[in-house]
Amino acid sequence: MLSIKNLHATADGKSILKGINLEVPAGEVHAIMGPNGSGKSTLSHVLAGRDGYEITEGEVIFDGESLLEKKPEDRARAGVFLAFQYPVELPGVSNVYFLKAALNAVRKSRGEDPLDAMDFMKLAREKAKLVELDDGLVKRAVNAGFSGGEKKRNEIFQMAMLEPKLAILDETDSGLDIDALATVSKGVNALRDEARSMLIITHYQRLLDYIEPDVVHVLVNGQIARTGDKDLAKELEANGYAEFTGRAVS
Amino acid sequence: MSAFLDSQGLATLGTRESDPAWLTALRQEASAGVVESGLPTGKTEAWRYTSVRALGNQSVAAAKTTSGNEAVAWATELLGDDGTLKLFLVNGVPVGDFASVAGLSVSSLADTLKDAPDTLQGRLGKIAHSEFFAGINSALFEDGLVLRVNAKYQGLPIHIVHVADGNASYPRLLVEVEPNGNISIVETYLSKPGQDDVCTAVTEVHLADGARLEHLRVMEGGDGSTHLGTLGVLQDRNSTYTSRSVAMGGKLSRLEIEARMAGPGAECNLDGMYHAIGSEHVAHHTLITHADSHGASTEEYRGLIDDRAHAVFDGIIIVDQGTKGTSAHQQNHNLLLSDTATVNTKPHLEIDSDDLSASHGATVGSVNPDHLFFLRARGIDENHARSILTFSFVRSILDRIEVEAVKERLIARLLSRLPYGDDIAELAK
Numbered sequence: 265m266l267s268i269k270n271l272h273a274t275a276d277g278k279s280i281l282k283g284i285n286l287e288v289p290a291g292e293v294h295a296i297m298g299p300n301g302s303g304k305s306t307l308s309h310v311l312a313g314r315d316g317y318e319i320t321e322g323e324v325i326f327d328g329e330s331l332l333e334k335k336p337e338d339r340a341r342a343g344v345f346l347a348f349q350y351p352v353e354l355p356g357v358s359n360v361y362f363l364k365a366a367l368n369a370v371r372k373s374r375g376e377d378p379l380d381a382m383d384f385m386k387l388a389r390e391k392a393k394l395v396e397l398d399d400g401l402v403k404r405a406v407n408a409g410f411s412g413g414e415k416k417r418n419e420i421f422q423m424a425m426l427e428p429k430l431a432i433l434d435e436t437d438s439g440l441d442i443d444a445l446a447t448v449s450k451g452v453n454a455l456r457d458e459a460r461s462m463l464i465i466t467h468y469q470r471l472l473d474y475i476e477p478d479v480v481h482v483l484v485n486g487q488i489a490r491t492g493d494k495d496l497a498k499e500l501e502a503n504g505y506a507e508f509t510g511r512a513v514s
Numbered sequence: 515m516s517a518f519l520d521s522q523g524l525a526t527l528g529t530r531e532s533d534p535a536w537l538t539a540l541r542q543e544a545s546a547g548v549v550e551s552g553l554p555t556g557k558t559e560a561w562r563y564t565s566v567r568a569l570g571n572q573s574v575a576a577a578k579t580t581s582g583n584e585a586v587a588w589a590t591e592l593l594g595d596d597g598t599l600k601l602f603l604v605n606g607v608p609v610g611d612f613a614s615v616a617g618l619s620v621s622s623l624a625d626t627l628k629d630a631p632d633t634l635q636g637r638l639g640k641i642a643h644s645e646f647f648a649g650i651n652s653a654l655f656e657d658g659l660v661l662r663v664n665a666k667y668q669g670l671p672i673h674i675v676h677v678a679d680g681n682a683s684y685p686r687l688l689v690e691v692e693p694n695g696n697i698s699i700v701e702t703y704l705s706k707p708g709q710d711d712v713c714t715a716v717t718e719v720h721l722a723d724g725a726r727l728e729h730l731r732v733m734e735g736g737d738g739s740t741h742l743g744t745l746g747v748l749q750d751r752n753s754t755y756t757s758r759s760v761a762m763g764g765k766l767s768r769l770e771i772e773a774r775m776a777g778p779g780a781e782c783n784l785d786g787m788y789h790a791i792g793s794e795h796v797a798h799h800t801l802i803t804h805a806d807s808h809g810a811s812t813e814e815y816r817g818l819i820d821d822r823a824h825a826v827f828d829g830i831i832i833v834d835q836g837t838k839g840t841s842a843h844q845q846n847h848n849l850l851l852s853d854t855a856t857v858n859t860k861p862h863l864e865i866d867s868d869d870l871s872a873s874h875g876a877t878v879g880s881v882n883p884d885h886l887f888f889l890r891a892r893g894i895d896e897n898h899a900r901s902i903l904t905f906s907f908v909r910s911i912l913d914r915i916e917v918e919a920v921k922e923r924l925i926a927r928l929l930s931r932l933p934y935g936d937d938i939a940e941l942a943k
C-alpha cells in the first residue's frame with residue numbers, strides 16, 4: 265500500500281528526514297514512536313503534501329503510484345488521510361459544508377455521484393456516532409471553540425466519512441481523556457479493514473493497548489532506528505529512548 | 515462650468531432664496547470652510563492614502579433629473595423584493611409619494627424646509643460637520659429626506675435607495691429617532707452603470723434617550739463612481755446605534771463616520787465589510803467620542819482586497835476626561851488576495867480617563883497556509899479552498915445584517931465578485 269524509500273526532506277534548509285525506509289502493506293497498522301522533534305509530524309506532512317518541505321532524495325509509492333508529485337487534494341482523493349496533530353479552527357465554515365465538499369470531491373474522483381443533502385446527513389449521523397461526536401458539533405463551524413478532545417474526535421469523524429485507504433494519525437491520543445481515548449480507539453478499530461492501512465504516531469503505549477499495531481517503528485533523528493512488534497512499544501515505555509539518542513534519562 | 519473649488523460657483527449654486535436665515539448662514543459657513551481648506555491633499559492625515567485630485571476639474575453642478583422613474587425601475591429590478599419599505603432618491607431628490615405610517619413620518623427635505631424649517635434647526639448640519647465633503651454637501655444640497663421615528667413604530671425596515679443618474683449628486687438625509695423608538699434602516703447607494711459620477715452624501719442621525727437604530731449603509735457604485743460619504747451620529751442617554759457599512763464596487767468609496775456618545779449608557783457599534791477588486795479604492799474613517807460615562811463602543815471592520823485595489827481603515831476612539839465605566843474595542847482585519855493589493859490601517863485610541871476597558875488591533879495578511887492545507891488535505895480543490903477561506907473571513911459581519919433578504923442579496927453579490935464564488939453558494943446559505 266505504502267512504500268517509502270530512502271526519503272530525505274529538509275525545511276528552511278534544516279535536514280529533518282534523513283533516509284526513511286518504511287513498508288506498510290494493505291490492512292496493516294503500523295505505529296511510529298520517537299522522541300520530540302525526531303521528525304514524525306514532518307513525515308506525516310510530507311506524505312500529505314504540505315508546502316514548505318524540500319524532498320532532496322528518495323521516493324514514496326502509494327497504491328502503485330508515485331505520491332510526491334501529487335497535489336494534496338489529489339492525494340486525499342487517492343485515499344491518503346492525515347489526522348492532524350493540531351487541527352485548525354475555521355470560524356465561518358460549517359463542518360457539514362466542509363465535509364460534504366470534501367466527501368463529494370473524493371466521490372467524484374472515484375467516479376461516484378455526489379451525495380445529496382439528505383443522504384449526506386444520514387451518513388454523517390451514523391459516522392458521528394462511531395466516535396460519539398455530538399450532533400451539535402457536527403453542525404458547528406469546523407473546530408471553532410471545540411475542546412482539544414472534541415477536535416481529535418472530529419478528525420476521526422472525518423476519517424470515518426472519507427474512508428481513506430491510508431490513514432495517518434498524528435498524536436490523535438493527545439488531549440483525550442481516558443474515556444475519550446477508549447471511544448476514539450473504538451472508532452479507529454471499527455475502521456480497521458483489510459484494504460486500509462494505518463500509520464499511528466503516538467508517544468504512549470496506552471493508545472496501542474486499544475489499537476493493537478502489527479508493527480512498531482522507532483523514529484529517531486529523521487531515521488527509523490528500530491522496527492519490531494507491539495512489545496517494542498512496551499519496552500520503550502519502560503526504558504525511554506536513551507538507547508537510541510545516547511542520552512541517559514535522569 | 516463651476517468646479518469643486520470655484521468659490522464663486524459654490525456661492526451661486528449654494529444660494530437658495532427660500533432658505534431660512536439659519537440655513538443661509540450654515541451654507542455660507544460651509545462654503546467658506548470648503549474654499550479655505552481647498553480640495554484635500556495627501557498632506558492631510560485623513561487623505562494621506564486617498565487621492566481626490568481627479569475631482570479638481572469635476573463639475574459641481576448637480577445632475578438634473580428629468581424623471582426619476584426610469585432610474586427607480588432600474589434600482590427596483592436590481593434590489594428585488596426585500597421585505598422593506600423602499601424610499602427612492604434619484605440624484606438626491608425623492609421620487610414618489612410617501613405614505614405616513616403610525617410612528618413614522620417621512621418627508622422631503624425641500625418640503626420640510628418650506629413648511630416647517632424650525633423642526634430642522636439645530637440638527638441639520640450640526641451633527642456631521644467636520645469634513646470637507648460634508649461641507650460641499652451642506653453648501654449645495656437641494657433636497658433629501660427627513661425621517662422621524664417614534665416609539666410607536668413597529669413597521670417594516672426602511673430601505674432608502676439612492677440612485678446616481680448623472681454627474682454629481684448631493685443626497686442629504688436626516689434621521690430622528692425619538693425616545694425609545696426602534697427601527698432598522700438600510701441605505702443603498704447605487705449608480706447607473708457606464709457613467710462617471712460623484713456622489714457627495716451626508717446622513718445625520720440623532721438618537722434620543724433609549725432609542726435604537728440598526729443602520730446598514732451599502733456603497734455599491736459602478737466602475738466610474740466616486741462616493742464621498744459622511745455619516746454623523748449623535749446619541750443621547752441609553753441609546754443604541756449600530757452601523758454596518760458594506761462596500762462592494764465603485765472606483766472610489768469613502769465613508770467618514772463621526773459618532774458622538776453624548777449621553778450616559780449609550781452603546782455604539784460600528785461594523786464594516788469591504789471587498790475591493792480591480793483598481794477600486796475603499797476607505798473608512800471612523801471617529802467615536804465617548805463624551806459621557808458608561809458607554810460601550812465596538813468596532814469591527816473586515817476587508818478583502820484583491821488585484822491592485824487599495825483599502826484604508828483609520829479609526830479613532832476618543833474617551834473624554836472624567837468619563838467612567840467606558841468600554842471601547844476596535845478591530846480591523848484585512849485579507850490580501852493578491853501581491854499587488856494594498857492596505858493602510860490605523861486603529862487608534864485617545865484616552866483621557868482611567869476607568870475603562872479598551873483595546874484595539876489590526877491585522878493584514880494572506881490566506882493562512884495551514885488552513886488552506888487542511889482543506890486541500892481533505893480533497894478540496896485549491897481554488898475552492900481559497901474561496902471558502904476568503905468568504906469565511908468576512909461572513910461574520912454580513913451574517914449580522916438584520917434584514918434577511920438584504921443580507922442574502924449582499925452575500926450573493928459578494929459571491930459574484932469572488933473568484934470561484936459559485937463553488938461556495940451552499941456555504942453562504
Ligand SMILES: Nc1ncnc2c1ncn2[C@@H]1O[C@H](COP(=O)(O)OP(=O)(O)OP(=O)(O)O)[C@@H](O)[C@H]1O
Pocket residue numbers: 275276278280298299300301302303304305306307316
Ligand atoms: N518548517 C520548518 N523549519 C525548520 N525546522 C522545522 C520545520 N518544521 C519542523 N522543523 C523541525 O524539525 C524537527 C522535527 O519536527 P517534527 O514536528 O516533525 O517532530 P515530531 O517528531 O513530530 O515531534 P513531536 O513529538 O514533538 O510532535 C523539529 O526540530 C522541528 O523544529
Ligand SMILES: [Mg+2]
Pocket residue numbers: 304305306349434
Ligand atoms: Mg509531531
